[in-house]
Amino acid sequence: MxxxxxxxxxxxxxxxxxxxxxxxxxxxxxxxxxxxxxxxxxxxxxxxxxxxxxxxxxxxxxxxxxxxxxxxxxxxxxxxxxxxxxxxxxxxxxxxxxxxxxxxxxxxxxxxxxxxxxxxxxxxxxxxxxxxxxxxxxxxxxxxxxxxxxxxxxxxxxxxxxxxxxxxxxxxxxxxxxxxxxxxxxxxxxxxxxxxxxxxxxxxxxxAETRKSRLTDDDPKLLNWYKEKGLSANSYYLVVGRFVPENNFEIMIREFMKSSSKRQFAIITTVNDAFLEELEKKLQLGKDPRIKFVGTVYDQELLMKIRENAYGYFHGHEVGGTNPSLLEALGSTDLNLLLDVGFNREVGEDGALYWGKGEGELATLIEKADTFSLESIKELGIKAKKRIANEYxxxxxxxxxxxxxxx
Missing domain, CATH: 3.40.50.2000 (Glycogen Phosphorylase B;)
Structure with a gap:
């Protein structure tokens, strides 16, 4: 029953x-x-x-x-x-x-x-x-x-x-x-x-939280982190999650490298040397300066602000239920690009964009997303935040x- x-x-x-x-x-x-x-x-x-x-x-x-x-x-x-x-x-x-x-x-x-x-x-x-x-x-x-x-x-x-x-x-x-x-x-x-x-x-x-970060755009903690990682507000796509194969990091990185995006791809994740070595051999990560492994961020206010200031967020999880990092992204980042599986569509509905694992699918979506107007991005952000506020x-x-x- x-x-x-x-x-x-x-x-x-x-x-x-x-x-x-x-x-x-x-x-x-x-x-x-x-x-x-x-x-x-x-x-x-x-x-x-x-x-x-x-x-x-x-x-x-x-x-x-x-x-x-x-x-x-x-x-x-x-x-x-x-x-x-x-x-x-x-x-x-x-x-x-x-x-x-x-x-x-x-x-x-x-x-x-x-x-x-x-x-x-x-x-x-x-x-x-x-x-x-x-x-x-x-x-x-x-x-x-x-x-x-x-x-x-x-x-x-x-x-x-x-x-x-x-x-x-x-x-x-x-x-x-x-x-x-x-x-x-x-x-x-x-x-x-x-x-x-x-x-x-x-x-x-x-x-998920429905409020904004307590940090301001000129907070020294944020600016110092940006300086250390070679990033700035609105200049990067972001992903936050455990560095494991089922979260589809390989596809996200490979597709981003294929794209012509002028933005950077900031990866906040845990240490997994064996998996990183495997991806280095397959993708030759060092040849693309846009790919930035920036370590972990345990300061929750800083992490929330980094999400808010991202141009877009990638989500590649496919074996979990309602994923915390997805909810946090929808509550903070306006433009979200999610792997097209039932778990993610159930949460994001019409407040996000979706990509498949086929060759070139995500790369094409990234290039399309790079051309979005501020109004289009804001509209997606409003839908995403409303979804979180009402249901999560x-x-x-x-x-x-x-x-x-x-x-």
Missing amino acids: NIKVGLAKSEHSTILISKGKIRMQHVFIIGSKGIPGSYGGYETFVDKLTEYHQGYSRLKYHVACKGEKSEEFEYHNARCFRVKVPDIGPIQAIYYDVAALKNCCAYIKRNHIEQPIIYILACRIGPFLGCFQKKIHKLGGKIFVNPDGHEWARAKWSCPVRKYWKISEQLMVKHSDLIICDSKNIEKYIQETYKQYIPCTTFIAYG SWKYISDLYEEVFLG
Whole structure:
């Protein structure tokens, strides 16, 4: 069955009243690296959710945080608990989620918490979830899962790891009480692929800020960054994202090099020496001075301003759900050129331009975009920002989560 937020009623959406008093709903979140101070998609989501709900007397969050020692602290009125994770290589994430889940169960039992919700981000621990489901149901709780995107399709994983991801996803769906999908396409995929389990799903997207950067155009921090990178406002196309093959950096760079654009291509990304070496051999990056790898930017106000001042933004992600960097681009940059896949069209609609992976498609679109009038670009920007404000603002998203958690 398919739950629509705010309409359908089920066990998890009953009125929270116990003995004449309004009962506090406890929500345990595991699967992010933790808050504060991390800037991944899940980490930003948890940070914003707890920020917007920190004054709510009926919601109490418990957030698992990866750490070097076990401890507890308060942040945004959420109880954050660190889980010590040994250095055991790639399976650290699985160990972390299982250890956090054990911690949650023990805390719930010890404190006699009624009807808790365990919200698991990502599908890493499917083979273990059946056992935990029995324990959590016995404690009167429910398991909610956010499946993220198609993790099993990422090129960085070996074949055995991809198989594990796929099996794990299947078992997470099977043993959950509600699947919260951050993309309508992901929700459709879950419903069709795992229909034998009759999955209970709902759609709540990822969020984005709707304000402008607090930095001004003449802020020394911005000007110094431009000087260091050899850039200036409106002189560059931009991309921000993890430097991995499935984000289609090779196509974006190759097509930009084919284009006759006089602008530059600024790439804000993580370090991946092996992938960079591979692209250098294929594309001979050093021969085109327009291609600029400018490192990472963790200052969020600076990054927002860099987005605002970009002439255009490229987005090549194709295996995730609602992608944070896409929302941030649509909320900040007027001209957005997105890979034409369902996830991206679902978000951008008519507020962006779209390109395919065929030879010369993006290069042609870049040359066309270079000739756009200011009015045309502004019109696209207005549509993009309206889309974010109406459907993806953090306030709107946090309100939807309130409805799901409280009923």
